Amino acid sequence: MSSTVPATSSYWKRNQQRLAPWLFLAPGMIMFSIYVIIPIFESIWISFYDWDGLGAKTWIGMANYVELLDDEAFYTSLKNNILWLVLYLLAVPAGLAVALFLNQTVAGIRLYKSLFFFPFVISQVVVGLIFTWFYAPDFGLLSALIKAVSGENIAILADERYVTLGIIAAGLWPQIAYCMILYLTGLNNINPEQVEAARMDGAKGWSLLWNIVLPQLGPATFIAIVVTVIGALRSFDLVSIMTDGGPYGSSRVLSFYMYEQALSEYGYRMGYGAAIAVVLFMIMMVFITLFIVRMLMQERNA
């Protein structure tokens, strides 16, 4: 290519190995820095300001964070996020259970697996609308079932006691499907000889699953936990679609509360919103660090 220009060619030839990776990286890194890396620091910076998004920013130091400490809505959101995190993780064992149930070779099983996976492919907006309908008092399918069983008429999404549980259940539906597919792939790749050898030794059922199968499913479990934790902390779509944070803000989560503070009719409090996002980010950082340490250990071993 550049061999017609000897002067640059020799410099290029000498340094090609050293320069090439940066040239290949440049477009991706520039985009990623502009839209992801730099905005993280900008958000942290903005969280120390009072700012309506248009006018001048006023430095107020830690005031946004101090205000958070006294903000009841913040605690509700935080509590709901913890609930999300804990209950959402049920998707991992549930996904394993469904995968074990479907890991057979009967006629048509491939189609069954695809159809069980279906909920994950659908947008969360649609999942939210489907479950809103499913839960609707009077004519929702679930409400009708509850009424038939207990005689009570419960409006799940209008009841502060059940609303978050109802939204999490809707979120579990696609998430279980996701974990299921991870485990189905994992089960496909376990070492059949080890399983047979353990069977010869008389292991079966739970002990076979626990001692022989699960350890081999380690990588699938790791990824299932990673994606589920991220999903739980990112939960926004379902809350926004199904309840818009209500009733009386009782189903808010941090991501939703942040959005509400920064970009809705409640006022454009960019600084305060950014402070909430920073708290969410800190929580996420704990998990990101754990994931990265584990990946780093794998890189070392590789």
Place this chain on the structure above:
Amino acid sequence: MFPTPVQKAPAWVRHAYTIILPIALIVWLLPLIGVAITSIRPSGDLAAGNYFGMPSRFAGFENYTAVFRDSPIGWYILNSFKVTIPTVIGAVGLACLSGFALAVYKFRANLIVFFLFVAGNFIPFQILMVPVRDMTLKAGLYDSISGLVLFHVAFQTGFCTLFMRNFIKSLPFALIESARVEGVSEWRIFRYIVLPLMRPAIAALSVLVFTFIWNDYFWATVLVQGQHAMPVTAGLYSLNGQWIAAWHLVSAGSIVAAMPPVLMFFLMQKHFIAGLTLGATKG
């Protein structure tokens, strides 16, 4: 194989399994089946309280026609394609380059750059919301398809790079070594040796990113305001506000909005699952 294949189990277990399997599927998809049936119900059924019985007649044609005729959902779907397709091309293209760089070259910052991409990809979107919205406003790209595409390309590059880098690492390195000995330039190694081998990864990633972007709702609400650039997820939500209690229309609209990724999944199932489960078997 675990659990024990039903073929080896007693006859009653085998029979029970073949009976339970379809029942379990119906229970699992019950909410979806309900919505599908509602979408073909005449509006009179809902008024008469027939929510769960057989629809009194098939009204699918008129419901779906009404959705397309009386609402801008067709426009929203077009917008979704306009956002999704350039994003897939952009993000996968950038990731081919950066994944190649991180997989093939040994340099000191390699792992740091790699983990920056990985970490960036896990963060909660909300930490980016205020600055990205502000930047998009200042660049005059707020409320436009290109503003949304640029952000999505940048953000998806993180995940895609992670994916591509791991894929290229699994290719035989000897190929590249021998090409270097022959004096082939680095660009040609990428273009003519590695890129052709990346086809399965490109296919898997394209299907995945298509689904992710199609289903995005958060950024569609943050970076878009008006109808002209609104993708179908945000559009469906605003339509839901207009169709209060017209569940036959909401249901039909939901099915329409869900269709493209569903079709994508069924047509490209092998690639989709290969992409999603990368790393679930090894590592």
